[in-house]
Amino acid sequence: MASLSENIDHFQNILKGTSCKLVAVSKTKPVAMLQEAYDSGIRVFGENKVQELKEKSEVLPKDIEWHMIGHLQSNKVKFIAPFVSMIHGVDSFKLLKEINKRAAQNDKVIPCLFQIHIAKEESKFGLSEEELFEILNSETFKNLSNIKMNGLMGMATYTENKDTVRNEFKSLKTLFDKVQNSFSGDNLDFTEISMGMSGDFQIALEEGSTMIRVGSAIFGSRN
């Protein structure tokens, strides 16, 4: 089996010369392993649990960018607002308003992505296209000045069928282009499409991903 630093080199080579960034998904992994990844050059880590994210951020180097990639409950935003660099999983207007409020209290602007439901599975979180447009068109949204919407995030169906996955990523890219071309505002700066994980990052790259979120292919499988 390849070592952690070899895995990291592998991904850095894949992304070299592209404009796609790597989010190293370190959920469930011990701090020592994150430190090792840091020592191999990783500066962007993704976590999906508020408590774990907070604890790790307190003991690891301060120049790390912490990305919250999982489902986020509104009542927990306050715990990560002071230090989080990006929130990938904005899947409701209520959550977005809470992020704006807590960002304001911390005198900062928090970069966010709208999570879009692209998979066939019921269980995956995310907004529909209609729900997204409803938010973007609302006056309340236009007045949120402590969030910056940087793009979209999506998770494809967990399947061996590459066409299904590719079509889902294509739909996310199409929606991204639509928003980029039809909406503007001070809190909109659409540059990022967060799609692709260990099992489907290659397809995501081909379909225009600007951020792949890779966990097990770097850190090994989770229990």
Ligand SMILES: *Cc1c(COP(=O)(O)O)cnc(C)c1O
């Ligand atoms: C766990 C997780 C990943 C990484 O998954 P791997 O298959 O281990 O690469 C990516 N995105 C989200 C939202 C996750 O929860």
